[in-house]
Amino acid sequence: xxxxxxxxxxxxxxxxxxxxxxxxxxxxxxxxxxxxxxxxxxxxxxxxxxxxxxxxxxxxxxxxxxxxxxxxxxxxxxxxxxxxxxxxxxxxxxxxxxxxxxxxxxxxxxxxxxxxxxxxxxxxxxxxxxxxxxxxxxxxxxxxxxxxxxxxxxxxxxxxxxxxxxxxxxxxxxxxxxxxxxxxxxxxxxxxxxxxxxxxxxxxxxxxxxxxxxxxxxxxxxxxxxxxxxxxxxxxxxxxxxxxxxxxxxxxxxxxxxxxx
Amino acid sequence: xxxxxxxxxxxxxxxxxxxxxxxxxxxxxxxxxxxxxxxxxxxxxxxxxxxxxxxxxxxxxxxxxxxxxxxxxxxxxxxxxxxxxxxxxxxxxxxxxxxxxxxxxxxxxxxxxxxxxxxxxxxxxxxxxxxxxxxxxxxxxxxxxxxxxxxxxxxxxxxx
Numbered sequence: 001x002x003x004x005x006x007x008x009x010x011x012x013x014x015x016x017x018x019x020x021x022x023x024x025x026x027x028x029x030x031x032x033x034x035x036x037x038x039x040x041x042x043x044x045x046x047x048x049x050x051x052x053x054x055x056x057x058x059x060x061x062x063x064x065x066x067x068x069x070x071x072x073x074x075x076x077x078x079x080x081x082x083x084x085x086x087x088x089x090x091x092x093x094x095x096x097x098x099x100x101x102x103x104x105x106x107x108x109x110x111x112x113x114x115x116x117x118x119x120x121x122x123x124x125x126x127x128x129x130x131x132x133x134x135x136x137x138x139x140x141x142x143x144x145x146x147x148x149x150x151x152x153x154x155x156x157x158x159x160x161x162x163x164x165x166x167x168x169x170x171x172x173x174x175x176x177x178x179x180x181x182x183x184x185x186x187x188x189x190x191x192x193x194x195x196x197x198x199x200x201x202x203x204x205x206x207x208x209x210x211x212x213x214x215x216x217x218x219x220x221x222x223x224x225x226x227x228x229x230x231x232x233x234x235x236x237x238x239x240x241x242x243x244x245x246x247x248x249x250x251x252x253x254x255x256x257x258x259x260x261x
Numbered sequence: 262x263x264x265x266x267x268x269x270x271x272x273x274x275x276x277x278x279x280x281x282x283x284x285x286x287x288x289x290x291x292x293x294x295x296x297x298x299x300x301x302x303x304x305x306x307x308x309x310x311x312x313x314x315x316x317x318x319x320x321x322x323x324x325x326x327x328x329x330x331x332x333x334x335x336x337x338x339x340x341x342x343x344x345x346x347x348x349x350x351x352x353x354x355x356x357x358x359x360x361x362x363x364x365x366x367x368x369x370x371x372x373x374x375x376x377x378x379x380x381x382x383x384x385x386x387x388x389x390x391x392x393x394x395x396x397x398x399x400x401x402x403x404x405x406x407x408x409x410x411x412x413x414x415x416x417x418x419x420x421x
Contacts, residue, residue: 041264044264044267044268044271045267047271047274047275048267048270048271048274051271051274051275052270052271052273052274055274055277091289095285095289152275153274155278156274156275156277156278156279156281157278159278159279159281159282159285160277160278160281162281162285163280163281163284163285163289164281166285166289185288188289189288189289189290190318190325192289192290193290193316194286194290197290198282198285198286198289198290202282202285203282
């Protein structure tokens with residue numbers, strides 16, 4: 001009985017400590033960002049790693065998600081003779097939810113895990129420690145460029161994912177299933193609002209998700225046990241924690257943005 | 262050379278991302294939702310607005326000429342006050358135009374439909390539409406049918 005209570009206490013304290021360390025880590029990270037104005041080449045390299053190299057998976061999944069939405073939407077709407085609002089269905093679900101969320105999840109799997117593994121190995125092989133030995137702070141040189149690059153890349157990837165998804169929906173609906181192309185776009189334009197939908201959904205959500213995904217990835221890498229087991233555990237945790245955080249935050253943001261209270 | 266290629270790829274990536282936002286802004290959403298404040302405000306009093314919501318379209322002859330920007334209640338007359346923003350392109354609406362709340366399709370969303378009148382003076386900022394027709398509330402309609410049936414209208418089926 002006592003032992004299990006102590007176990008619970010240890011668990012809670014451990015979690016709280018982790019949360020505190022993560023926040024301190026984020027503060028340090030934000031403070032180090034100004035260094036990038038002096039060395040933008042560091043940023044370019046990381047943007048390539050997390051952004052450009054994530055493009056193929058984002059493009060392919062976006063296209064297929066849009067096509068599936070088109071097919072499913074058609075199958076359901078055709079019963080009501082409302083296939084002309086298929087454009088609205090595809091665009092709104094992509095812009096408000098699927099675009100930001102799926103991009104963040106894919107990003108966590110594709111780039112977040114790589115970031116954790118990279119930083120974790122740097123720590124395991126004592127590269128970060130040796131930088132500190134030479135009086136070089138690893139935050140501005142190593143961590144800040146990766147963080148900022150990720151925060152820039154996620155909104156851009158979300159925009160690309162959403163746009164290509166809508167194109168996929170168009171391909172299935174109009175080209176294959178024969179929905180009228182004019183009403184597809186017209187209904188979409190009538191219902192999708194620039195600030196309320198694109199601004200809230202794509203821009204704000206993806207910015208928040210990008211921040212969280214990169215924060216978790218870098219923190220897990222930085223905190224990883226310097227063993228091969230520790231790095232693998234940290235990588236797994238990055239993907240799991242990011243996915244949970246993104247889905248939870250998505251509910252919160254949706255409730256704030258689109259819920260009517 | 263390596264750095265050059267890297268920069269090129271990143272530049273392309275950023276350009277692609279920005280282009281995607283541009284496409285979303287231009288082709289997917291209507292940019293006109295930004296220009297709400299350019300229109301002039303017109304109000305109309307309705308007995309019942311049914312399920313009309315803010316941002317519902319205002320049409321004339323089926324053409325969208327503005328949108329509903331606010332819905333309130335007149336504390337004196339207990340009538341619903343609907344404020345509409347009309348595109349300044351359409352500044353020649355007669356003052357005796359009438360407004361009615363219509364439904365697009367059987368189950369579609371509700372919108373405000375205007376019918377032009379014949380006066381020579383035109384609606385301006387802050388103008389009011391006097392002639393209005395409330396929304397068709399399905400429950401009331403059904404209720405009326407039932408009361409008619411209960412009151413024993415001489416319908417052909419009842420005659421012996």
